[in-house]
Amino acid sequence: MKSNSTIMQEARVAMRGSWDSVIGYYFLSIIISGFCGGLFLIMAPIELGLSVIYLKISRRLSHPNVDEVKFRDFMSGFTKGYLKSVGLVVLTWFIVLVLAIGLSGVVALIADLTRWFSYEFNWLARIEWAQSAWQSDGVWWVLLVLIIIPLFLAWLAYIFVGIALSQVAYIWADNNQLGVRDTLKLSIVLMRGRKWQYFCLGWKFVGWWILSIVFTFGIGFLWLIPYMRVTQARFYDEIVLEYDKLESGVKDVRAVKATKTKSTPAEFAHQPKIPDIYKNP
Numbered sequence: 001m002k003s004n005s006t007i008m009q010e011a012r013v014a015m016r017g018s019w020d021s022v023i024g025y026y027f028l029s030i031i032i033s034g035f036c037g038g039l040f041l042i043m044a045p046i047e048l049g050l051s052v053i054y055l056k057i058s059r060r061l062s063h064p065n066v067d068e069v070k071f072r073d074f075m076s077g078f079t080k081g082y083l084k085s086v087g088l089v090v091l092t093w094f095i096v097l098v099l100a101i102g103l104s105g106v107v108a109l110i111a112d113l114t115r116w117f118s119y120e121f122n123w124l125a126r127i128e129w130a131q132s133a134w135q136s137d138g139v140w141w142v143l144l145v146l147i148i149i150p151l152f153l154a155w156l157a158y159i160f161v162g163i164a165l166s167q168v169a170y171i172w173a174d175n176n177q178l179g180v181r182d183t184l185k186l187s188i189v190l191m192r193g194r195k196w197q198y199f200c201l202g203w204k205f206v207g208w209w210i211l212s213i214v215f216t217f218g219i220g221f222l223w224l225i226p227y228m229r230v231t232q233a234r235f236y237d238e239i240v241l242e243y244d245k246l247e248s249g250v251k252d253v254r255a256v257k258a259t260k261t262k263s264t265p266a267e268f269a270h271q272p273k274i275p276d277i278y279k280n281p
Contacts, residue, residue, distance in 0.1 A: 001194075002238055004201045011231040014061040018069070022226040025053055025074050044089035045077025050229065051169035052076050058233035080176045088172060088180050092165050095184075099161045163195045164188045170236040190239045201235060 002010075015022065029046050036042045052073045059066045077085040167187040171178065178186070191198065205228055212220030 001197070001242060004197065004204055004235075007201070007234045007238065008204065008231050010061050011058060011227065011234045014058050014234070015227065015230055018057050018060070019223075019226075021069050022053065022057055022230070023222050025050060025069070026226050027222055028074070040090060041086060045082060045085045046074070047089060048077035048085045048169055048172055049074045051233070052173040054226070054229040054233045055170055055173045055236070058230045058237065061234075062237075076173075076176075084176070084180060085172065088168060088183060091180060092168050092184070095165065096162045159195070159199065163198050164191045166198060166232070167191060167236050167239070170233060174240075190236075190243055194239055198235065201231065 029043075029050060032046060033043055053069050056066055056069050056073065072079065165184060165187050167190050168183055171183050171186050171190075205224065208220075208224050208227075212218065212224050
């Protein structure tokens with residue numbers, strides 16, 4: 001597996017000559033989001049369409065014959081299974097949200113025993129409690145209970161589940177014939193042992209985020225977000241290649257055993273299809 005620095009460098013090289021198109025499509029998605037108010041029925045397919053574009057651009061480095069990015073790629077979330085694309089994005093975020101609420105529930109249960117965070121879900125009582133706690137315990141304690149703890153729980157939910165499902169959009173872009181369940185399962189399988197590297201990859205962009213906010217007043221995100229997404233697409237290609245090599249080795253061993261026992265392993269019948277683009281890199 002390549003280092004994060006190498007993956008980022010390859011993403012920059014792959015984007016040479018394509019900055020105008022990738023930024024243009026990202027800017028178009030922002031305009032559409034503004035007009036529709038971020039409605040997920042519209043933005044979910046567009047997000048998947050952008051993933052198709054980012055994946056195509058990232059593959060120009062190792063596969064120069066990849067087709068040029070076209071407008072139909074941007075609209076592929078609508079034209080290649082609209083209901084599935086919406087359901088996939090909504091279900092992914094729903095799982096993350098459920099886990100966040102579940103973690104908060106655990107803290108609330110502990111709070112009921114320790115009497116530390118007894119206002120976890122009662123916001124009206126929380127506000128009344130905060131007014132008195134502000135005077136008796138200080139502002140930092142109030143911020144800890146009202147803001148820091150819930151945000152930390154949401155962050156944990158993203159780490160444990162959000163990263164595991166982070167490859168869903170790219171898997172769909174590669175093979176939108178996979179069912180929603182298989183797509184989610186394949187993302188989890190691909191990210192086994194790679195969550196920490198992916199997490200660290202995200203932190204490598206923190207400095208760019210600060211620069212985009214402080215020095216460009218947000219305009220820099222028109223360049224930064226596509227760069228991040230193409231880098232994530234390169235990361236996806238790397239873990240898929242490793243997965244394919246590992247599965248090939250496992251299948252060879254199991255095939256030998258199956259031959260000896262004159263049987264066909266049932267698990268092969270439901271293996272997710274890895275795109276042919278990886279077979280001859």
